[in-house]
Each structure stands twice: as structure tokens, then as C-alpha cells.
Amino acid sequence: MAATPGALKCEGDQSTLHPRKITVLPSVTIRFAGDSGDGMQLAGTQFTDTSALAGNDLATFPDYPSEIRAPAGTVAGVSGYQIHLANTEVYTTGDAIDALIAMNAAALKVNLRAVKSGGLIIVNEDAFAANDLRKAGYESNPLEDGSLRNHRLVKVPMDAMNAAATKDAGLNPRDTDRCKNMFALGLVYWLYGRSMDATIDYINKKFAKKPAVAKANLLTLKAGYHYGETCELFEEQYQVPRAKLAPGTYRKMTGNEAMALGLITAARMAGQDLVYCSYPITPATDILHELSGEKHMGVITFQAEDEIAAMGAAIGASFGGAISATATSGPGVALKSEAIGLAVMTELPVVIVNVQRGGPSTGLPTKTEQSDLFQAILGRHGECPIPVIAACTSTDCFEAAIEATTIAVKYMTPVMVLSDGYLANGSEPWLVPDASRLGRIVVEHPTADGKPYRPYLRDGNGARPWAIPGTPGLEHRIGGLEKQDITGQVSYDAVNHEKMVKLRAQKIANVKPVGASYLWTGPEKGDVLIVGWGSTYGAIKEAVLALRAQGVAVSHCHIRYVNPLSERIGPLLKAFTHVLVPEMNLGQLSMLLRARFLVDAKSVSKVRGQPFTVQEIEDAVRATMGAAPSFPVPAQATADADAGG
Amino acid sequence: MEAVMTPTAAKPNDYASDQEVRWCPGCGDYAAFAVVKKVLAKLNLDRSKTVFVSGIGCSSRFPYYMNTYGFHSIHGRAPTIASGLKIARPDLDVWVVTGDGDALAIGGNHFIHLIRRNLNMKVLLLNNRIYGLTKGQYSPTSLQGMKTKSSPMGVLDRPMHPISVALGAEATFAARSIDGDVKHLEFVVERAARHKGTAFVEIYQNCVIFNEGAYQFATDKLTKAENVLQLEHGKPMIFGANRDKGIRLRPGGLTPEVVNLKDVPADSLLIHDEHATDPTLAFMLSRLGQPGFPEPMGVFRDVEQPTYDDQVHEQVQQAITQKGGRGDLQKLLTGTESWRVS
Ligand code: SF4
Numbered sequence: 013m014a015a016t017p018g019a020l021k022c023e024g025d026q027s028t029l030h031p032r033k034i035t036v037l038p039s040v041t042i043r044f045a046g047d048s049g050d051g052m053q054l055a056g057t058q059f060t061d062t063s064a065l066a067g068n069d070l071a072t073f074p075d076y077p078s079e080i081r082a083p084a085g086t087v088a089g090v091s092g093y094q095i096h097l098a099n100t101e102v103y104t105t106g107d108a109i110d111a112l113i114a115m116n117a118a119a120l121k122v123n124l125r126a127v128k129s130g131g132l133i134i135v136n137e138d139a140f141a142a143n144d145l146r147k148a149g150y151e152s153n154p155l156e157d158g159s160l161r162n163h164r165l166v167k168v169p170m171d172a173m174n175a176a177a178t179k180d181a182g183l184n185p186r187d188t189d190r191c192k193n194m195f196a197l198g199l200v201y202w203l204y205g206r207s208m209d210a211t212i213d214y215i216n217k218k219f220a221k222k223p224a225v226a227k228a229n230l231l232t233l234k235a236g237y238h239y240g241e242t243c244e245l246f247e248e249q250y251q252v253p254r255a256k257l258a259p260g261t262y263r264k265m266t267g268n269e270a271m272a273l274g275l276i277t278a279a280r281m282a283g284q285d286l287v288y289c290s291y292p293i294t295p296a297t298d299i300l301h302e303l304s305g306e307k308h309m310g311v312i313t314f315q316a317e318d319e320i321a322a323m324g325a326a327i328g329a330s331f332g333g334a335i336s337a338t339a340t341s342g343p344g345v346a347l348k349s350e351a352i353g354l355a356v357m358t359e360l361p362v363v364i365v366n367v368q369r370g371g372p373s374t375g376l377p378t379k380t381e382q383s384d385l386f387q388a389i390l391g392r393h394g395e396c397p398i399p400v401i402a403a404c405t406s407t408d409c410f411e412a413a414i415e416a417t418t419i420a421v422k423y424m425t426p427v428m429v430l431s432d433g434y435l436a437n438g439s440e441p442w443l444v445p446d447a448s449r450l451g452r453i454v455v456e457h458p459t460a461d462g463k464p465y466r467p468y469l470r471d472g473n474g475a476r477p478w479a480i481p482g483t484p485g486l487e488h489r490i491g492g493l494e495k496q497d498i499t500g501q502v503s504y505d506a507v508n509h510e511k512m513v514k515l516r517a518q519k520i521a522n523v524k525p526v527g528a529s530y531l532w533t534g535p536e537k538g539d540v541l542i543v544g545w546g547s548t549y550g551a552i553k554e555a556v557l558a559l560r561a562q563g564v565a566v567s568h569c570h571i572r573y574v575n576p577l578s579e580r581i582g583p584l585l586k587a588f589t590h591v592l593v594p595e596m597n598l599g600q601l602s603m604l605l606r607a608r609f610l611v612d613a614k615s616v617s618k619v620r621g622q623p624f625t626v627q628e629i630e631d632a633v634r635a636t637m638g639a640a641p642s643f644p645v646p647a648q649a650t651a652d653a654d655a656g657g
Numbered sequence: 658m659e660a661v662m663t664p665t666a667a668k669p670n671d672y673a674s675d676q677e678v679r680w681c682p683g684c685g686d687y688a689a690f691a692v693v694k695k696v697l698a699k700l701n702l703d704r705s706k707t708v709f710v711s712g713i714g715c716s717s718r719f720p721y722y723m724n725t726y727g728f729h730s731i732h733g734r735a736p737t738i739a740s741g742l743k744i745a746r747p748d749l750d751v752w753v754v755t756g757d758g759d760a761l762a763i764g765g766n767h768f769i770h771l772i773r774r775n776l777n778m779k780v781l782l783l784n785n786r787i788y789g790l791t792k793g794q795y796s797p798t799s800l801q802g803m804k805t806k807s808s809p810m811g812v813l814d815r816p817m818h819p820i821s822v823a824l825g826a827e828a829t830f831a832a833r834s835i836d837g838d839v840k841h842l843e844f845v846v847e848r849a850a851r852h853k854g855t856a857f858v859e860i861y862q863n864c865v866i867f868n869e870g871a872y873q874f875a876t877d878k879l880t881k882a883e884n885v886l887q888l889e890h891g892k893p894m895i896f897g898a899n900r901d902k903g904i905r906l907r908p909g910g911l912t913p914e915v916v917n918l919k920d921v922p923a924d925s926l927l928i929h930d931e932h933a934t935d936p937t938l939a940f941m942l943s944r945l946g947q948p949g950f951p952e953p954m955g956v957f958r959d960v961e962q963p964t965y966d967d968q969v970h971e972q973v974q975q976a977i978t979q980k981g982g983r984g985d986l987q988k989l990l991t992g993t994e995s996w997r998v999s
Contacts, residue, residue: 061994263994308977314969328741331738481708489674
């Protein structure tokens with residue numbers, strides 16, 4: 013390939029290319045990190061797309077700063093994108109980082125502790141001047157003070173290289189600087205033997221109307237690639253062979269994309285349009301973005317004035333006979349709670365998605381947490397049960413949305429789907445289903461049969477009929493006041509109230525799962541059972557597989573239907589000596605399991621805005637079984653080490 | 658108003674449900690109930706396509722008494738339920754019945770946004786300037802100094818002007834009437850029913866139990882004519898038992914004043930214009946009131962603008978046209994960046 017003029021001045025400049033040793037790796041975890049303005053999310057997604065095309069299984073984890081405009085160069089402004097790719101099935105986004113690309117000093121500071129001992133650190137050495145170090149809170153230069161001696165450090169003057177590579181494109185200095193993510197990406201492409209084609213296509217399309225920007229990006233991408241090739245900085249290149257995936261068509265999907273597609277698909281399966289009512293809130297907003305761009309699919313989106321209005325509008329649409337949904341995060345669910353109670357009382361189907369984030373209050377808006385389980389199951393006034401389905405992977409959000417819609421309509425009830433920031437923003441490959449084989453969601457609206465309409469006469473599932481306005485002869489009134497059984501007239505009768513409370517509770521207790529109620533790995537008895545729910549699925553699964561390979565008698569139960577809980581879970585829990593419940597909260601599921609099944613379920617808690625690592629789960633199991641952990645468990649980690657999390 | 662006409666002529670009581678009406682005897686809500694039934698019958702609205710949505714409060718019992726579809730929701734949220742319903746089902750004729758606490762206190766945000774979106778529906782606000790259902794606390798429209806159960810030393814809050822709020826939220830239709838003048842109320846409610854867009858009607862409603870006489874100035878036969886200005890489109894603003902007073906702008910400014918007709922030339926009086934594109938005149942009228950001015954009754958503003966529900970569905974159609982047909986699910990699921998594994 014022709015060298016890009018001017019861009020290749022590296023120390024010990026080699027004019028002849030020489031082949032490097034190629035090391036084959038079964039799996040690798042790479043993290044791009046830089047200032048929020050450095051384009052790390054784009055570099056990360058491009059690397060992901062290219063790896064998917066190369067046939068790897070993978071999982072990704074973008075880690076955004078909470079503040080949109082945190083001061084440049086500070087640790088608060090660091091944005092990261094982690095990719096775990098492998099030639100086998102990938103369950104997590106990777107524990108420890110094999111290769112960190114740090115675009116500035118703050119990015120190094122935040123991410124260093126996650127890099128494996130001996131791991132590769134590629135830094136943009138142009139962003140380690142005194143001022144950069146000061147902003148990042150470094151007292152001495154980590155590139156020089158020996159603090160990286162346990163890692164393989166590669167210093168690249170990316171600012172200078174990028175400027176030199178793009179000088180013919182004619183961009184101003186600011187726009188030039190914005191291209192350096194592509195330089196870094198080019199370098200990483202070379203390092204992992206990846207093709208640049210998909211990214212070249214992307215740049216050409218994305219900047220079709222800005223040829224100068226396209227040119228600069230292409231020049232610097234290629235310059236980065238050639239820099240790796242020509243400079244003597246790397247002794248080896250790496251290759252991650254393709255994974256053996258089931259045949260079919262794949263795409264990459266985040267949890268929020270999956271949720272949006274699931275809702276559209278569910279509405280199609282019901283033969284209806286989707287009415288989606290929502291108020292913007294991190295990290296759920298992408299669902300609104302996604303759906304508002306799919307109007308031609310028969311999607312009506314309503315951006316309400318607040319969370320309460322979004323819930324009310326979804327209920328109103330449901331009263332009108334629509335498939336309706338809303339999505340929010342914990343603080344939004346708090347606001348919606350009264351109206352969810354109304355939907356329970358009026359027995360109308362609505363899907364409510366909670367993409368959980370760190371709480372309480374505004375909490376950690378961009379960080380992940382599982383602390384809304386109690387809120388989902390119990391957090392309403394009165395006896396107010398609803399089914400709750402917890403998606404366990406990003407792509408499982410698709411299934412969860414369809415299952416929730418199916419149950420909502422079948423049982424005439426609001427249903428909550430739990431996702432979280434990790435699932436919502438993380439992505440993984442998805443085997444695209446055949447749309448013609450998705451089945452149907454049966455929706456029935458009664459018509460007049462000459463008899464008086466009885467809005468609260470229940471069917472075999474305990475569901476009331478869904479008569480909708482516009483149906484002559486079925487005019488009726490519903491509302492938040494207690495109903496007389498069967499007739500639905502307002503009733504303040506005490507005995508009737510108790511009966512209705514029980515009927516509503518029984519209806520939810522009887523809900524039959526549409527998909528898996530829980531996922532199971534390992535034998536149905538043994539020493540340790542790890543019970544999880546939601547986004548901890550990957551970390552637990554990987555830990556259990558690793559421990560089992562080492563002969564530890566551990567099994568994994570991952571609950572998708574957190575309400576109602578399957579009756580079968582009780583006996584299973586009792587078949588193990590120890591029950592461990594890792595959760596990103598202070599032990600909510602473990603408390604439910606203890607209350608419900610009278611077992612000594614022990615909580616393994618982590619509330620740091622970051623997912624569990626596989627190592628942390630393994631250590632918890634070993635600690636339970638009396639072995640010393642090979643790695644400090646989170647509770648023992650120092651507060652200081654947490655600062656950049 | 659898109660509801661299909663029923664084949665036989667309807668009578669007011671066809672719209673009454675079998676529920677026993679439970680407002681206090683003498684409550685102004687009865688008048689509103691009677692008038693609404695009458696207007697629905699006059700317009701021969703299809704009961705099965707009509708939906709009454711309410712929040713919480715005395716007035717919010719309304720849907721139970723109507724033999725249409727109805728939704729008695731939660732405090733302040735009727736506009737949200739009604740909005741979702743209307744967006745999903747633009748074919749329905751949707752009426753929101755609310756009160757001063759429901760619409761302006763707990764539901765203030767929804768009220769504003771409902772009106773600004775101009776969804777095609779009617780909003781009847783029964784304003785009794787008090788909380789009736791919770792037995793007598795002051796409301797957002799209670800007058801300053803008023804002694805109530807929760808303001809034994811007098812209300813400190815300044816009262817809200819519902820019509821001003823509605824106009825501030827870009828109302829395309831805003832009107833006021835009073836329970837004591839059923840002819841006028843019927844006229845206003847019918848005008849609202851015929852409006853395309855959000856039609857907001859404030860109804861002065863007497864609460865005989867907790868705020869008796871709040872509107873006596875406008876109902877008392879002796880004083881009424883002096884205290885009320887009947888708005889008539891295209892007509893000068895004249896009032897008084899002898900029709901000898903008028904409203905004009907004080908020369909050289911934007912301040913209205915009451916003048917005696919014999920002191921000023923007739924053409925200096927303000928002429929009412931319901932259809933003015935600019936809402937300034939309507940807003941100025943919404944500020945007039947006791948003491949010092951007569952309170953305007955009638956239609957403050959009636960202009961036609963695109964409705965939200967129409968536009969939402971137009972966008973869907975537009976998207977379908979732009980993308981060359983209704984979306985194909987398989988294409989959506991496959992996305993644009995897929996790859997094959999064999
Ligand atoms: S309390 Fe007042 S507003 Fe309520 S029903 Fe009685 S009279 Fe009417």
C-alpha cells in the first residue's frame with residue numbers, strides 16, 4: 013500500500029515493511045477511552061461492526077460521562093467504549109482490558125486499573141503535557157515515572173500524526189483534531205489484522221456531503237494503519253478467529269434498539285399500530301429516538317410533557333384499544349406509579365419499560381444498577397401487583413418486549429420490563445428471526461350481544477373483556493374507584509373490595525410465562541447455586557462455566573419472570589448447600605427469595621455503576637466454599653480505586 | 658367534531674346513564690350536566706363514539722352520569738388520558754370535564770400542554786373557586802383573603818385566571834359561561850362542540866356548600882347587567898342595565914377603561930373579534946373582572962389551526978409515502994448492517 017505522505021515520521025523510521033509475528037487469541041477485550049469530544053463511541057462501534065463482519069461473537073459496553081459538557085481533559089469527561097470479542101460465545105463485555113487506547117491523560121487515569129497486568133496501553137502522548145496531567149489530577153507523568161512498568165506501553169504522538177496526515181484535506185485545526193479517533197482506529201485495525209473496508213464505506217457515506225471531512229478521516233484512518241505497519245513499536249499482531257455461530261443472518265443490536273424493535277414487532281403480531289408515549293430520560297431515551305424514526309412501521313410516538321403524562325397517555329391509548337407502551341428509568345417510574353395503579357384498577361394493558369440507572373434521585377444517570385426491583389414489584393400504593401419481566405441480555409430485550417405485550421393483552425394488565433444501562437447501551441450480535449414465523453398476539457374486542465355489558469366479568473385467565481369506545485351498545489364507564497365485581501359499577505362495599513383485591517392478585521399470580529421463566533445452567537443440585545436476574549446473566553454464566561470446568565459443583569439460575577416467580581424455583585433453591593444472589597443493589601432479589609421460599613439466600617452486592625466482573629462472581633463462590641479469593645472482592649477494594657469508575 | 662350522526666333524533670336523556678346523580682342539591686354541576694346532554698342531543702352525537710374523561714373532584718363525577726364511554730381517572734391527569742385516547746382514536750369525540758383544582762393545581766402542567774397541542778377535544782372546567790370533594794380548602798382560583806378550612810386567616814396565593822392561562826398556552830378556542838344562565842351556557846358549549854381543536858370552556862359554577870354566592874355578582878338579577886360584559890363577535894363592548902357603559906382603550910395606551918357612552922364617541926369602543934389571529938385582545942379581556950370591570954362572558958377566542966391528532970397521523974402517512982409503503986417487518990429486523998453466517 014502507498015504510504016500517506018508526511019504522516020509516517022516515527023522514531024527509527026523503517027522504510028521497509030516487515031511481517032510481524034501473528035499471535036492467535038481466543039478472545040480479547042479492547043477499550044477505547046478519551047475525552048467525550050474525542051469520538052471514542054464512534055471508534056468503538058466501528059471496530060465492533062468490523063469485528064462482527066469478521067465473524068467474531070462479541071459484546072460491547074459504552075461508558076459515558078454523566079455530564080454532557082464536563083471540562084475537557086478531566087476525569088469527569090472521560091468516555092469509553094469496551095469491546096469483548098472472541099472465537100467462542102461471548103457472555104460479557106470482558107472483565108479486564110487486554111488493550112487500552114487512551115487518548116489523553118484522564119482516560120489513562122480512569123481506565124488503568126481495569127487493564128490486565130502485562131496488558132497493552134497505547135497512549136496519545138501528545139495529550140500528556142503538564143496541563144493535561146494537571147487536569148487529569150496526575151502529580152507526575154505516568155508515561156515517565158514508572159507507574160506503567162507492569163504494562164506494555166506504546167506512546168504514539170497522535171495529535172501530530174493526525175495533523176500531518178490530514179493537512180491536505182484543508183480542515184481548520186478544530187475539525188482536524190476531531191479526526192484523530194480515526195487515526196487511533198486505523199492503528200488498532202492494523203494491530204488486530206482487521207480490514208478497514210467497512211469503516212471506509214461508513215466514512216464515505218456519512219460525510220458524502222462534506223468531502224473535505226471525508227478525505228481527512230480517510231487519510232488519518234489509513235495513516236494510523238500504516239503507522240502500525242511501519243513503526244517498530246509493536247512486536248506482534250493479533251488475530252481473533254471467527255466464532256462458530258448458528259447459521260443465519262446476524263446484526264448487531266443494543267438493548268434499547270432491541271426493546272424498540274420488540275415493541276414494534278409485538279404490535280405487528282397483534283395486527284395493530286403501536287402508540288408509544290414517553291418523556292426523555294437517560295438511559296431510556298434511545299427507545300424514543302428509535303421509535304420516532306419508524307413511523308412508517310405504524311408507530312405513533314407521543315413525547316409527553318412529563319413522565320406522568322406519558323403514562324396517562326399510554327393508558328388512554330389502551331382504553332381506545334391500541335397496543336401502547338412507555339419507557340423510562342427509575343425516577344420516571346416513581347412519577348408514573350400512581351397512574352400504573354390506575355391501569356391496574358382499570359385492568360388495561362400497557363407495557364412499561366424501566367431502563368434502570370444508579371439511584372436514588374438523579375443518582376448516576378449514565379451508570380447501570382439493578383436497584384429498582386422492589387420498585388417494579390412492590391413500589392405502588394395499595395395492593396397493586398403487576399407482572400415483571402427482566403431481560404437478561406441486550407438482545408433479550410426484544411423477546412421481553414414481545415412477551416410483555418402478549419401478557420398485557422392476555423391478562424389485561426400493565427406489565428413492566430426491566431432493562432438497565434448496561435443492557436440498553438451494550439450491544440451484541442443477534443440472529444435475526446424470520447418475521448413470518450413470529451406468531452400472533454390475539455386481541456379481542458367484544459361487540460354487543462344484546463345483553464348488558466359487564467366490564468368486569470372475567471375469563472379463564474382472570475382477565476376482563478376489552479370493549480373499546482366506538483362499539484355501539486357497550487358504552488361503559490371505568491375509573492380509579494373500586495369496582496363492583498362483574499358489573500364494574502363503583503362500589504365502596506368492604507367485602508367486595510377484599511374480593512377484588514384478591515381477584516387482581518390472583519390474576520397476576522396465575523400469569524403463565526410466554527418465554528423462559530428462568531434460565532438454568534448446571535445440575536439441579538450441588539454445593540452452590542447462583543441466582544441472578546437481569547444484566548448479570550453474562551458474568552454469572554461465564555463464572556459458572558469456568559468454575560464447573562475446574563470441578564466446582566456450582567449451578568446458575570437466572571430469573572426472567574421476577575414477578576410472578578415460578579413455583580419451581582423454591583425446591584431448586586433447597587437442593588443446594590449455598591445460594592448466592594449477586595445483584596447490583598443491596599440484596600433485593602435475595603430478600604424476595606428468602607421471604608418467598610424460606611431459604612438462606614445470601615446477597616453478593618455491588619452498587620458501583622459498573623457491571624459485575626466474572627472474577628468477582630468466581631471469588632464470591634470461592635469465598636462461600638471456604639477458599640481464599642484470588643482477587644479482592646469489591647467490598648474490600650479501596651474507595652480511591654473507585655474514583656474513576 | 659367527527660362523530661357519526663345517529664339515525665334517529667336524540668333526546669337529552671338518551672345521554673344520561675342509569676346512575677343516580679349525586680351532587681349536592683343546588684350544585685351548579687347539575688346545570689352543566691343538563692346543558693351538555695342537551696347539546697349532545699341537538700348535535701345528535703353518537704353515544705358509542707363519545708368519551709367523557711375526568712380527573713378527581715366533584716365535577717369529575719360527570720362521566721358516570723353520561724350514557725357514553727367514560728373514564729374517571731386520577732387527580733389532574735384527565736388531559737393525559739384524553740390525549741392518548743384521541744391520538745390513538747381520532748375518530749372519537751372526546752370531552753374532558755375538570756375543575757379548578759384538578760386542571761389548574763395538580764394537573765396544571767397537563768392542562769397547559771393539552772391546550773398548546775390543540776388536540777381536537779372539548780375541555781369543560783367547572784370553576785367553583787374551592788375544593789368541594791375534600792370539603793372546603795382554597796383552590797387556585799380562590800380569591801385572595803378568602804377564609805377557608807385551610808386558610809383561616811385568608812388566602813395568600815393570587816388567583817389564577819383560567820382563560821388567561823389557556824390563552825397563554827395558545828388556546829384556539831376559549832370561552833366562559835355560568836351555571837346560572839343556562840341559555841348562554843348552552844350557546845357556549847355548542848360553540849365549543851363545533852370547534853375543531855381544543856375548545857376550552859370555563860364555567861362559573863356555584864358550590865352551594867363551600868363557596869355559596871361566589872358568583873352572585875353575575876347571577877343576581879339586580880346587579881348582573883352591571884357586572885357582566887356579554888361578548889359578541891363584531892359588536893362594540895357595551896354593558897349595563899341601560900346599556901350605557903362600554904369598554905375602550907385609554908387613549909395613548911393599552912389600558913382598558915370603562916366609559917359612559919354619553920361621554921365618548923361610539924366608535925371609540927373596543928369591538929370584539931373572536932377570530933383575531935393575534936390573541937392580545939382576547940388576553941386583555943381575560944384580565945377584566947371584579948372589582949372595577951364587568952366580567953366578560955362568551956367566546957374570547959375562536960380560531961382554526963391544525964390539530965395535533967390530525968398531524969400525528971399525517972406524519973405517519975407521510976413516512977409511509979416517503980419510504981414507499983408501509984414498513985416491512987423483516988426489513989426492519991434485519992437492519993442495514995447485517996451479515997450472514999453459514
Ligand atoms: S360540594 Fe359543592 S361542588 Fe361539590 S357537589 Fe356539593 S355543591 Fe357541588
